[in-house]
Amino acid sequence: MKLQQLSLFMENKPGSLRAPCEALAAAGIDLLTMSLADTSSFGILRFIVRDPERARQVLESAGMVARVSEVVTVEVENKPGGLAKVLAAIDAAGLGVEYMYDFGAASRGGKAAIIFRFEDPDAALAVLQAAGVRVMSSEELLSDGKA
Amino acid sequence: MSTWNDPPGGFHSVSAPDYLPRPQLAGVQLQRLQSVVTRAYDRVALFRSRMQERGLTPASIASLADIARLPFTVKTDLRDTYPFGLFASPMEEIVRLHASSGTTGKPIVVAYTQADLDVWSEVMVRSFAACGIHRGDVIQNAYGYGLFTGGLGMHYGGEMLGATVIPISGGNTERQLMVMADFGVTALCCTPSYFLHLLESAKEMKIDFSRLRVGVFGAEPWSDSMRDRIEQESSIKAYDIYGLSEIIGPGVGVECSEQRGLHIFEDHFYPEIIDPETGDVLPDGSEGELVLTTLSKEAMPMIRYRTRDVTSIIAEPCACGRTLRRIRRIGRRSDDMFIIRGVNVFPSQVETALLRVEGTLPHYQIVLTREVGLDQMEVKVEVTPEVFSDEIRKLEALQHQLEASIENILGLRVKVTLVEPRTLARSEGKARRVTDLRNV
Structure with a gap:
């Protein structure tokens, strides 16, 4: 139920994004979704690909530092209050959200897919399932037809 | 013989x-x-x-x-x-x-x-x-x-x-x-x-x-x-x-x-x-x-x-x-010594400070600048897979830890900047650790 995400360190300077994107392109790796977190001096690019381990090797052999981490993708009603409802369940369980971003390509039929990073993904999974929140599987998120 | x-x-x-x-x-x-x-x-x-x-x-x-x-x-x-x-x-x-x-x-x-x-x-x-x-x-x-x-x-x-x-x-x-x-x-x-x-x-x-x-x-x-x-x-x-x-x-x-x-x-x-x-x-x-x-x-x-x-x-x-x-x-x-804000600094002291922090390899460079009359010291440190975290606050904590370690040894507040791996010049002879841009 957990999804593997790749995170990449980059300096906050013009041109930083281009090198990893070009390296992945040259290896024929498709970026399904991504998010950029930044500070004044550095940033972290987080993204989802079908084969994160291969992508990590591609980036490392290009001299970059990348790391695979686990995130949880949750199906959210695509209407006012949809996200608030899920967050209420997370909040009630006392879980902190490290960060979250949208998995646009996996949204369909009035439902949005939102990626969450929790400090403890396993505890989060249990809480979400108990609260009746649908957690999306890697298979449905990464299959060619849907994503 | x-x-x-x-x-x-x-x-x-x-x-x-x-x-x-x-x-x-x-x-x-x-x-x-x-x-x-x-x-x-x-x-x-x-x-x-x-x-x-x-x-x-x-x-x-x-x-x-x-x-x-x-x-x-x-x-x-x-x-x-x-x-x-x-x-x-x-x-x-x-x-x-x-x-x-x-x-x-x-x-x-x-x-x-x-x-x-x-x-x-x-x-x-x-x-x-x-x-x-x-x-x-x-x-x-x-x-x-x-x-x-x-x-x-x-x-x-x-x-x-x-x-x-x-x-x-x-x-x-x-x-x-x-x-x-x-x-x-x-x-x-x-x-x-x-x-x-x-x-x-x-x-x-x-x-x-x-x-x-x-x-x-x-x-x-x-x-x-x-x-x-x-x-x-x-x-x-x-x-x-x-x-x-x-x-x-x-x-x-x-x-x-x-x-x-x-x-x-x-x-x-x-x-x-x-x-x-x-x-x-x-x-x-x-x-x-x-x-x-x-x-x-x-x-x-x-x-x-x-x-x-x-x-x-x-x-x-x-x-x-x-x-x-x-x-x-x-x-x-x-x-090798340089003087910044009246303090004598040797690059080796900076190296010791950096190595006290777990997981860092000493690929670093010291950059000295002068901003509105005040000397600034920046230490650029390459990020290694061992220290890279997916979370901003952990990387910021690492920066602060490195800054504190240097301040502890030099008694000087300096700025630590994390840089991408392999971006600091590698010398094949003697390492050049200090770039002085102060024009003094």
Whole structure:
């Protein structure tokens, strides 16, 4: 139920994004979704690909530092209050959200897919399932037809 | 000459002077000091005039303590007399010239007679033996061959030892690693910062050099923390070797298996520690500037040469049995120092601070700038896979941890910037740690 995400360190300077994107392109790796977190001096690019381990090797052999981490993708009603409802369940369980971003390509039929990073993904999974929140599987998120 | 057929791991006969009883060593030193002072007085105009100014003649040297009466020689003396002004042998007797790069202006030139080269090789054999290198070892010599003394000094010492020497010289990291793996290299000579670079590349290229046993690292100051890191990451023994072209090149002093200070080959190089301000000789154990006198050099005797290296002499006997006194590892040179906001800073202090933080490799660069009249110090540190976290706050915490560690040692607030791996320049010779953009 957990999804593997790749995170990449980059300096906050013009041109930083281009090198990893070009390296992945040259290896024929498709970026399904991504998010950029930044500070004044550095940033972290987080993204989802079908084969994160291969992508990590591609980036490392290009001299970059990348790391695979686990995130949880949750199906959210695509209407006012949809996200608030899920967050209420997370909040009630006392879980902190490290960060979250949208998995646009996996949204369909009035439902949005939102990626969450929790400090403890396993505890989060249990809480979400108990609260009746649908957690999306890697298979449905990464299959060619849907994503 | 001794034979070079000593058993592997055994006592090397050329190393016999390492174990001379102190009184006997003092006798050799005094006799050689008198002879080298006479030679310099008779043949080098600058030295003779400085002795005469002080009312001294070679006969004034009646004991080793009298060395303190002699004038110092400094690096600018070599520049001022460029190229051959300090030579004490005619060109017919000089068989080799080396020159150092010198960061400003003309290089300095040094000369060797055949006897000088023999001494150089001898002290290099004794150095290798102290590091546990012997016949049967395969030495990859990644010091630069050419005008720099590192390459050829190590080379002939290794050959005289009877080891197998690979004269690969500096640079071309991929070829270095290929040779290291394919030729079964057991000992490597290079700068410590270049070894870190090799280590990193070997990991990336998945090259195995598990046969490498010993590293002989020198030509730049490096810290004990850096040694710990090198030994942990590579499972080799990393030894510090000391030398400078003005004196002979590498082989002035070296660590033994104890790795607690560098034995100075005192039968050829006489060490003193002085107060760099007053020039007074300090007792053993006090920290100050290292001053060296060449006791047996013919072509270019150096009398009381001020090295600018800061250390102290360890007179206590060493567990290895050598009677040669040691100097503490040189963490700093008095001319590496820079002053920021009134504080004296040595790059090695920054290195120590960075290495205290788990997981960082010391690839760093110090950048000095001046913003609206105030000096700023920025330390750029490369991010390694070990320290990279997916969370901004953890990376910011790392930055703050590094800043706090530096502030703790220097008493200065500095800015630490994390940079992408492999973005700071890798030197294949001496690492350049400081970029001063202050225009002062």
